[in-house]
Amino acid sequence: MKENIIKNKIKLLKSQSGTHSPSIATILREIPEIEIKVDGCFLSNPYATELFFKYMKEELIDTGDIIRHLEFYPPQNYDVAKVLSSTINITPDKLFVGNGAIEVIQAMVHRFVKNKMVVIIPTFSSYYEFKKNDTQIVYYQLQKSNDYMLDPQDYVSFVTKEKPDTVVIINPNNPNGGYISKKDLIYIIESLNFVENIIIDESFVHFAFEDDSYEPVDLGTLVNKYSNLMIVKSMSKDFGIAGIRAGYGIMQPDKVQSLLKNGYLWNISGLAYYFFQTYSRPEFNEAYEKVRKRYIGETQTFLKELNEINGIKVYPSKANFALVELINGSYSFDFSMNMLANYGVYTRDCSDKIGLDGSFIRIASRNVEENRIIIESIKNTVEQQD
Amino acid sequence: MKENIIKNKIKLLKSQSGTHSPSIATILREIPEIEIKVDGCFLSNPYATELFFKYMKEELIDTGDIIRHLEFYPPQNYDVAKVLSSTINITPDKLFVGNGAIEVIQAMVHRFVKNKMVVIIPTFSSYYEFKKNDTQIVYYQLQKSNDYMLDPQDYVSFVTKEKPDTVVIINPNNPNGGYISKKDLIYIIESLNFVENIIIDESFVHFAFEDDSYEPVDLGTLVNKYSNLMIVKSMSKDFGIAGIRAGYGIMQPDKVQSLLKNGYLWNISGLAYYFFQTYSRPEFNEAYEKVRKRYIGETQTFLKELNEINGIKVYPSKANFALVELINGSYSFDFSMNMLANYGVYTRDCSDKIGLDGSFIRIASRNVEENRIIIESIKNTVEQQD
Numbered sequence: 001m002k003e004n005i006i007k008n009k010i011k012l013l014k015s016q017s018g019t020h021s022p023s024i025a026t027i028l029r030e031i032p033e034i035e036i037k038v039d040g041c042f043l044s045n046p047y048a049t050e051l052f053f054k055y056m057k058e059e060l061i062d063t064g065d066i067i068r069h070l071e072f073y074p075p076q077n078y079d080v081a082k083v084l085s086s087t088i089n090i091t092p093d094k095l096f097v098g099n100g101a102i103e104v105i106q107a108m109v110h111r112f113v114k115n116k117m118v119v120i121i122p123t124f125s126s127y128y129e130f131k132k133n134d135t136q137i138v139y140y141q142l143q144k145s146n147d148y149m150l151d152p153q154d155y156v157s158f159v160t161k162e163k164p165d166t167v168v169i170i171n172p173n174n175p176n177g178g179y180i181s182k183k184d185l186i187y188i189i190e191s192l193n194f195v196e197n198i199i200i201d202e203s204f205v206h207f208a209f210e211d212d213s214y215e216p217v218d219l220g221t222l223v224n225k226y227s228n229l230m231i232v233k234s235m236s237k238d239f240g241i242a243g244i245r246a247g248y249g250i251m252q253p254d255k256v257q258s259l260l261k262n263g264y265l266w267n268i269s270g271l272a273y274y275f276f277q278t279y280s281r282p283e284f285n286e287a288y289e290k291v292r293k294r295y296i297g298e299t300q301t302f303l304k305e306l307n308e309i310n311g312i313k314v315y316p317s318k319a320n321f322a323l324v325e326l327i328n329g330s331y332s333f334d335f336s337m338n339m340l341a342n343y344g345v346y347t348r349d350c351s352d353k354i355g356l357d358g359s360f361i362r363i364a365s366r367n368v369e370e371n372r373i374i375i376e377s378i379k380n381t382v383e384q385q386d
Numbered sequence: 387m388k389e390n391i392i393k394n395k396i397k398l399l400k401s402q403s404g405t406h407s408p409s410i411a412t413i414l415r416e417i418p419e420i421e422i423k424v425d426g427c428f429l430s431n432p433y434a435t436e437l438f439f440k441y442m443k444e445e446l447i448d449t450g451d452i453i454r455h456l457e458f459y460p461p462q463n464y465d466v467a468k469v470l471s472s473t474i475n476i477t478p479d480k481l482f483v484g485n486g487a488i489e490v491i492q493a494m495v496h497r498f499v500k501n502k503m504v505v506i507i508p509t510f511s512s513y514y515e516f517k518k519n520d521t522q523i524v525y526y527q528l529q530k531s532n533d534y535m536l537d538p539q540d541y542v543s544f545v546t547k548e549k550p551d552t553v554v555i556i557n558p559n560n561p562n563g564g565y566i567s568k569k570d571l572i573y574i575i576e577s578l579n580f581v582e583n584i585i586i587d588e589s590f591v592h593f594a595f596e597d598d599s600y601e602p603v604d605l606g607t608l609v610n611k612y613s614n615l616m617i618v619k620s621m622s623k624d625f626g627i628a629g630i631r632a633g634y635g636i637m638q639p640d641k642v643q644s645l646l647k648n649g650y651l652w653n654i655s656g657l658a659y660y661f662f663q664t665y666s667r668p669e670f671n672e673a674y675e676k677v678r679k680r681y682i683g684e685t686q687t688f689l690k691e692l693n694e695i696n697g698i699k700v701y702p703s704k705a706n707f708a709l710v711e712l713i714n715g716s717y718s719f720d721f722s723m724n725m726l727a728n729y730g731v732y733t734r735d736c737s738d739k740i741g742l743d744g745s746f747i748r749i750a751s752r753n754v755e756e757n758r759i760i761i762e763s764i765k766n767t768v769e770q771q772d
Contacts, residue, residue: 016464017462017465018462020462022461023460023461023462025458042457042459044457049453052456056456061447068629070439070657071430071435071626071627072409072411072425073409073622073628074409074411074631075408076409076412079409099485099631100652100653102651102652102653106648106650106651110648110649126651130648132648236459240457241456241457242457242460242656243455243458243459243460243656244655245652245655262496262517263492263496263516265406265488266486266488266631267485267486267631269485269630269631269658271456271657272655
């Protein structure tokens with residue numbers, strides 16, 4: 001009964017929020033009978049949120065200094081870029097700082113994409129939803145038989161045949177977490193030198209790794225070598241600060257200039273500026289590296305435990321989430337609503353994702369205790385449906 | 387000596403921040419020898435900042451609840467519009483909520499302006515700076531002989547002759563504070579029914595008044611009657627929260643839909659959403675009305691005192707600032723730098739503003755004590771230059 005009421009209300013909210021999950025704030029406002037214990041939709045490192053918030057509490061809240069960050073105009077884009085520059089080892093003229101990565105994506109898709117863009121599916125839907133009317137989208141389908149992992153050679157031949165002006169690669173990919181190694185990515189970039197814009201979205205790259213040391217991997221500095229490369233980077237996931245809205249793009253200086261020439265004045269809030277300042281401090285980064293590696297370790301354990309549950313298939317992921325196929329015949333929307341109504345665990349029903357063949361949900365890795373709740377509630381929900 | 391060092395450093399910063407003042411944060415970071423006592427560039431009601439911060443402190447900071455607003459994704463645009471809707475008596479389908487009014491301006495100028503836009507000068511520069519390459523800007527010059535006040539009939543004949551697709555009217559105007567009465571504005575709107583887009587920027591309208599009761603004036607609901615009308619509204623000035631980045635536009639539903647169709651996902655931060663929620667509460671609005679009227683009263687006193695200083699001319703303003711002409715032969719940049727170096731008062735040198743004939747600075751009204759410091763330092767600076 002309660003389950004059905006909740007289901008119908010969520011259905012309505014979902015229809016209003018397009019192809020993205022309704023936010024926690026919206027759900028709690030519109031469906032007060034719901035109690036969300038674990039937000040398994042939210043793809044963030046909770047330990048990084050704690051770390052950043054510890055800094056913010058000491059420096060802005062306990063001192064009362066926060067009022068300055070709310071009251072006054074924040075610096076302009078180029079000034080924020082100067083603060084970010086040394087942290088990521090990219091000169092400020094190649095940096096476009098955004099009100100979340102989504103603003104960077106919108107800017108790129110509206111301003112630099114021309115007639116034809118190849119998008120790998122399944123994917124993050126904004127890349128094709130944001131397209132202008134006169135841009136054609138061509139989908140490159142990841143193969144289920146290959147566990148939705150990218151085959152670099154097959155991809156390169158597809159793009160070579162299609163001759164788009166733009167390609168988008170999310171690495172690790174959303175919603176499945178498939179990871180393309182740095183070596184393979186460089187092979188792809190080298191092979192696609194005829195493509196005008198290669199957009200690589202590294203929003204989940206802080207959770208990826210090439211070996212057991214979990215050392216950071218990223219491609220930012222390759223923009224110095226390949227002028228057709230553009231990098232998108234969200235701060236919402238790795239630092240768990242989606243409400244602050246902070247992200248950036250790395251691209252050639254002429255592209256940055258063309259964006260700043262007639263827009264993007266004051267697009268960074270006072271708190272986002274404080275975040276970028278904090279991120280530029282070596283001792284913060286040292287502490288961050290620790291919680292990043294801790295979270296990767298815990299996420300790997302979580303993925304292993306998920307893998308052991310009968311009735312579901314977990315796809316290989318080097319992100320902080322798993323794409324889970326319900327192979328016992330459950331519908332993903334029903335499964336996800338049962339999880340929410342019975343256990344307070346909010347997961348991402350993927351029935352609206354194009355390029356997935358079957359019944360899928362996406363589940364984020366949270367902290368140890370929350371991951372335990374997720375595992376238990378999935379086990380129980382699978383058993384109930386059998 | 388100190389004055390010259392500061393002057394040169396500011397000159398450099400100014401050249402990097404285009405036609406806007408460098409932010410306080412940027413100035414303090416780059417020129418540590420400066421002590422800014424009064425930010426007379428910042429056009430905000432300080433009492434409203436205090437009021438909002440009191441709410442925020444009690445509800446978000448003291449409770450620790452702020453972390454939720456930083457961590458989670460904020461609601462989408464349409465959801466924020468629903469929260470704002472009842473406060474301003476506009477249905478949500480006519481609301482586009484922005485990351486500051488500047489994002490709304492950028493969206494309008496990039497998406498709805500076509501070939502030709504009439505801009506009244508002097509003005510807020512973004513309207514013409516944000517123009518697309520294929521848009522022609524035609525300037526309508528306010529007459530110095532008429533104290534830079536708009537003559538509605540002359541303006542209507544100018545626009546009728548020019549036949550633009552878009553006109554922009556800022557009311558009260560920035561940088562002079564000239565106010566067009568609601569009656570005159572309706573005459574203008576009625577006369578310009580052939581213009582596709584009439585953009586009215588009401589960012590300073592909370593400081594304007596039609597009689598001594600200081601009752602609120604605004605045109606928002608006229609969008610229901612005139613389908614070519616678009617309203618831009620900043621929250622940074624009246625509520626003194628520029629760092630939060632919050633603004634909105636009122637326009638026809640098809641325009642809102644065309645913006646949200648392929649962009650502006652999650653463009654509102656968690657704190658901006660909290661602001662809009664607070665703004666929707668009647669008891670907050672009642673308290674706000676009091677500080678709004680108090681600030682208007684004090685601003686009027688400040689303008690009167692400014693008016694009495696010899697060697698300057700103060701232009702008529704119904705905004706929270708005054709355009710001041712230096713009629714004793716001072717250069718505005720020198721005057722403004724002397725104010726900063728000698729008295730810690732930061733004012734807006736208007737030498738980069740097009741459409742002003744003479745040497746001008748713009749000065750914000752702050753609180754009573756700060757206004758006293760501003761008045762004293764202007765008096766002293768004028769005397770030194772004589």
